[in-house]
Amino acid sequence: MAGLNCRKTTCMTMLTQTVLYTDIDGRARWRDEPCLLSEGTPAARLTPLQASGGLQWRSSPVGFKSDFHCTTTPQWLVVLQGRMEIGLQDGSSRQFGSGEYFYSNDTLPVGASFDSKLHGHCSRQVGDEPLVTLFVRT
Template identity: 60%
Template sequence: MEHYTITVLYTGADGRAGFRAERVPLAEGSPQAMLSKLHASGGYQFRRSPVGFRSAPHCTPTPQFVFILGGEMEIGLPDGSSRVFRAGQHFYSADVLPAGATFDAAVHGHWSAQRGDAPLETLFVRAEKPAP
């Protein structure tokens, strides 16, 4: 079966954020236009962040797809690793604070930052339930 691979920013069993690849089956449609199942969404928001923007460390409040429409976005993790996403790329942000945990920036979540010479433009699509 054909599939589409998405990058997922997630919270592991140890409460730490990480990245992983997940496969989404493309079991619907036709050979010319293979589709995944239809996933429900809870709305969307556009955001523009100026050159120099960097957020404080945080967890994703509600799982959502993040589509980079313009510019570049860097996502940094407490372990010092980071990934840069460019216009045309996306990821599924699901690094929520574990139940019962108190936020600790040395352990939980991520930060995001604009990179390059252009403002960062993003589209957030909220998920009503966890993707794939």
Template identity: 35%
Template structure:
């Protein structure tokens, strides 16, 4: 058995001043265990449990979403293509196949330029397919980096 693995992700969050930021974080709470039954052991990180919504989204070529907050706290995984997320602090992150992000920019405040939350769009000449798992907003809205340790 090797050292506990990590999975990196981008965490979009709102600061106390209402500006949004993106921080590179890691999921690190993996345990060597079976998924159950007769399944062999593997690294598992039981991040959370409870009610969620699962949806798939396809952003067309040229998609450019204006400034907005994530409608709910949500995990987003890129299945194909590329997309970008830009926060109000000016950070722009491009993600592709297999990249993971958490959208926790709820409670953002409009800045002097009229921007709030983030903007996002496709990169390149193919659509971007996403898998999105939305979490309970009562518990996870505005989650800060480190909330998933």
């Protein structure tokens, strides 16, 4: 499952979360980060509560595709239905299906003007099912 990995040896204490971020060269990149489960009980491990700045639901029809853009406000993106592909400037892409998620934080570098050949990512709906996503701003 993209966005969340639970290894048998670390399942009780840590998850791995996928993060889309802006690297020092201004390009969007992916990285995996540990997510500690330091709260809850052994039967239901939790992360500490995180603040959020609101949420939005989105429905995108079959055939949806965006131009390159940057994330304006860092946010979690959760795919609830369908498949979504995120493409980067280097030609790589990742797909996320129902129940998968990532943290989108590829914001425009401070002082930079958007360059569609350098900055951001593009997204598209994949397959024959409409895409339904949830955005949770941080």
